[in-house]
Amino acid sequence: MNPTDDVILIVEDDPDDRHLLARACRKAKVEIPLHFAVDGDEALAFLNGISRAPDPQRPVVILLDLKLPGRSGFEVLEWIKGHPIFRRVPVIILTSSRENVDLERAYDLGANSYLVKPARPEELLRMVEQIDAYWLGLNQTLRAAM
Amino acid sequence: MTLQTQDIDLTACEREPIHIPGSIQPHGLLLAVRLADRTLAYASTNIAEVFGLDPAGTLGRPFAEILPDLSREFEAPLADPPPAGTTRYLRTVEIATAQGQRTYEAAISRSGECAVLELEETPPEAVSSLDSLYPTLRRFVEQLQGASSIDVLCGLAAQDIRRMTGFDRVLIYRFDELWNGTVIAEDRNEVLPSYLDLRFPASDIPAQARELYRRNRLRIISDANYTPVPIQSRSPEPLDLSDSVLRSVSPVHLEYMRNMGTLASMSISILRDGQLWGLISCHNKAPKRVSLQVRNACDFLTQIFSLQLEARENTTLAEDRVRLGAVQTRLLAHMAAEDHFIAGLVNHPDDLMLLAGAEGAAVLTQDHCWCLGQTPAEEDVRTLFAWLSRHHQEDVFATDCLSQVYPAAKAYTDRASGLLSISISKAHSSYVLWFRPEVVQTVKWGGNPQKPVQEEAGTSRLHPRRSFEIWKETVREQSLAWDRSEIEAVRELRNAIVGIVLRRAEELASISEELRRSNKELEAFSYSVSHDLRAPFRHIVGYSELLKKQEWADLSEKGKRYIDTIIDSAYTAGTLVDNLLRFSQMGRTALKPRRVDIHHLIDEIRQQLTVHAASRRIDWVIGDLPEVTADPVLIRLVFENLLDNAVKYTRPREKARIEIGSTRNDGETVFFVRDNGVGFDMKYIDKLFGVFQRLHRMEDFEGTGIGLANVRRIVERHGGRAWAEGALDRGATFSIALPDHIMTEGAA
Numbered sequence: 001m002n003p004t005d006d007v008i009l010i011v012e013d014d015p016d017d018r019h020l021l022a023r024a025c026r027k028a029k030v031e032i033p034l035h036f037a038v039d040g041d042e043a044l045a046f047l048n049g050i051s052r053a054p055d056p057q058r059p060v061v062i063l064l065d066l067k068l069p070g071r072s073g074f075e076v077l078e079w080i081k082g083h084p085i086f087r088r089v090p091v092i093i094l095t096s097s098r099e100n101v102d103l104e105r106a107y108d109l110g111a112n113s114y115l116v117k118p119a120r121p122e123e124l125l126r127m128v129e130q131i132d133a134y135w136l137g138l139n140q141t142l143r144a145a146m
Numbered sequence: 147m148t149l150q151t152q153d154i155d156l157t158a159c160e161r162e163p164i165h166i167p168g169s170i171q172p173h174g175l176l177l178a179v180r181l182a183d184r185t186l187a188y189a190s191t192n193i194a195e196v197f198g199l200d201p202a203g204t205l206g207r208p209f210a211e212i213l214p215d216l217s218r219e220f221e222a223p224l225a226d227p228p229p230a231g232t233t234r235y236l237r238t239v240e241i242a243t244a245q246g247q248r249t250y251e252a253a254i255s256r257s258g259e260c261a262v263l264e265l266e267e268t269p270p271e272a273v274s275s276l277d278s279l280y281p282t283l284r285r286f287v288e289q290l291q292g293a294s295s296i297d298v299l300c301g302l303a304a305q306d307i308r309r310m311t312g313f314d315r316v317l318i319y320r321f322d323e324l325w326n327g328t329v330i331a332e333d334r335n336e337v338l339p340s341y342l343d344l345r346f347p348a349s350d351i352p353a354q355a356r357e358l359y360r361r362n363r364l365r366i367i368s369d370a371n372y373t374p375v376p377i378q379s380r381s382p383e384p385l386d387l388s389d390s391v392l393r394s395v396s397p398v399h400l401e402y403m404r405n406m407g408t409l410a411s412m413s414i415s416i417l418r419d420g421q422l423w424g425l426i427s428c429h430n431k432a433p434k435r436v437s438l439q440v441r442n443a444c445d446f447l448t449q450i451f452s453l454q455l456e457a458r459e460n461t462t463l464a465e466d467r468v469r470l471g472a473v474q475t476r477l478l479a480h481m482a483a484e485d486h487f488i489a490g491l492v493n494h495p496d497d498l499m500l501l502a503g504a505e506g507a508a509v510l511t512q513d514h515c516w517c518l519g520q521t522p523a524e525e526d527v528r529t530l531f532a533w534l535s536r537h538h539q540e541d542v543f544a545t546d547c548l549s550q551v552y553p554a555a556k557a558y559t560d561r562a563s564g565l566l567s568i569s570i571s572k573a574h575s576s577y578v579l580w581f582r583p584e585v586v587q588t589v590k591w592g593g594n595p596q597k598p599v600q601e602e603a604g605t606s607r608l609h610p611r612r613s614f615e616i617w618k619e620t621v622r623e624q625s626l627a628w629d630r631s632e633i634e635a636v637r638e639l640r641n642a643i644v645g646i647v648l649r650r651a652e653e654l655a656s657i658s659e660e661l662r663r664s665n666k667e668l669e670a671f672s673y674s675v676s677h678d679l680r681a682p683f684r685h686i687v688g689y690s691e692l693l694k695k696q697e698w699a700d701l702s703e704k705g706k707r708y709i710d711t712i713i714d715s716a717y718t719a720g721t722l723v724d725n726l727l728r729f730s731q732m733g734r735t736a737l738k739p740r741r742v743d744i745h746h747l748i749d750e751i752r753q754q755l756t757v758h759a760a761s762r763r764i765d766w767v768i769g770d771l772p773e774v775t776a777d778p779v780l781i782r783l784v785f786e787n788l789l790d791n792a793v794k795y796t797r798p799r800e801k802a803r804i805e806i807g808s809t810r811n812d813g814e815t816v817f818f819v820r821d822n823g824v825g826f827d828m829k830y831i832d833k834l835f836g837v838f839q840r841l842h843r844m845e846d847f848e849g850t851g852i853g854l855a856n857v858r859r860i861v862e863r864h865g866g867r868a869w870a871e872g873a874l875d876r877g878a879t880f881s882i883a884l885p886d887h888i889m890t891e892g893a894a
Binding site: 016020097100117 | 672673676677678680681683684685687688689691692716717720724727728731735
């Protein structure tokens, strides 16, 4: 069902969160491979790279942390939503913050979903299962022709 | 009070050009020499009789050729006359006339391009030198020292002027602010009747006459029946006689004098700060001459008198200032001691009224009206306030006859005939008012002031009134006048209040700036807590749970307990952070009030709670719970907290009883939640609603200690109150009062 070049891009600077997310995806049996970017610059480099690659990987969904060193999650979001092709890729904000200002700004910039990182591993697992079921299953995404 | 006679006065007398009558009185002669070429430019026609000169033939010729003796005698003053506005007495001279040697008193002044030489025939009984006047002047000055009051001072002046001049009657005449004059002192013989205390209407001395009086301090009319002597000239321009000593006066004035029964008069102006304060007015039944020297002495005496008067008035003013200054200092202290200056005023009505010598006062803002002492009814004061706000925004407004400018005041003249007010803020209209009651006064007018003149049938010629019989008038709706020191005192009070108001505004501005800054810092702080502080707790919980899962079998009992403790603690810490953030966010987001069905809300919360307390026996007693206007999300949080607490703190009870009800108060609904739980010690009541304040041990009752702080904060943001009553082990009652109308405030 999933073409082999599909990928989930996860932009997360915290190694623990990356580890817990990877574990949750494994437990949730998410089939699409994960690609981690540790900051905003790396995320942009990855996206820029695939738009030029002959046999590109395609992000089907992007999980984006807001608080990143250097280029912030908002800047990455703004860049994605301003990009002619990637703006159609669903971006799920995954952050610690429940602050209204963050929610407002994220939605204003075009975020497709906003999730707050839960404390317990089981809760995280349930969240990943739901992402998998909804965003990678139920939800129709546009397969970008690169 | 004004007299309705101004129009006559204005249309006739005020237009009369009294400074260019074109003639002089007959007891002297006038010669005007052009400064540029020393030719005779103007001359009174009586030079024909006195010098045997033909005026027509002499005009335009050099003065030195016409009258060589006089020209030589007064060469210097004729070449350089004093500046306009000054008349200088030169000396007494013997002059050869057609009738032989005669004695004249010479005076010089300037009029336009001419030097004006006036020669006044010395009256037969005239004193010859200043020496004979000196004792009178000296005695006057000596007596001045002992004069205790302005009245005594005026009496002395009248006596001494009469002694020097020999007039039948000498009056001290004082102007009021409307230029009516009142006789305040008098010295007389039996020839003329007393005018003491009589008042004369402003129209008796019209404006341009007052201006001339101000400029030329002394005038004399020797005989009201005189025949004026014309002034001749080749120039079409009339000669300005403003500074002349012989100037002919208005025929209306002469008629006025004749009607008054006085054929000779002299008046000397009393000036204060360059303004006409009053007159020394001298009258004689028969024609009377006063020598120029005596007149000069009278002028001198009057100047001394004016200075003394000024000094006395200033002393009185200074004494009043000191007295009122003390009252003002007390008021300032009262104001400084209060949060709002108004409290300082209204809590000390005696001082407030004393400041202006008033019997009533009122302090008004847009929302409030405080009436103190004898004032009109509050609604009348409010109406007056509205009128003032529209028509009298000046800093200080004073009237001793309010009904004249504000007819509605006729209804309460017994309390407010006089009004003195200060306007404190124009933007947020606020005033302090002082009231004075009516003082009915009887004014004795010198003749009917309503009819100061009579028009001659068929002509436009005016005649002054014929009768100066006392005409009594009762003045009503008028209070005692506000004097200068009182007006100044309230003006100073106003300045002080404005200063206080401004300072308060600045303080508020700086506090709100401080608040804004600390609010911003708090926002930045909670933002960073939100992102950074939650992550470590989450990771501790996450990894500990993973550890527990993977290594559970290999862990000792102790190890298992440790790991559970780590998880619990980190989880609690994370929850604490969450609650704290929510608490701070609650203060920062705007209320979105709408109608909330509290009964329904309580039902929902109750069901939610009973799921977790299924094993408990809880007796719910639900009373009448009306709808209220509130932010539905926040008000739910309030009741969740209160009910959750009630359930929690009744846990030790075998049978819990939780009662929820409401009562109506004035403009608010009070809800209460009563339980039969463990209660609390009232001595900790102050801590109950504090952030992170707990009254119970964590082992007994879990919680983060923020619930009731949230309750109070939410209720207060709705403009309501939250409170509690309880006793240790005897249950607790928590109450909240929500106002019917909540103020919609922005996010703080």
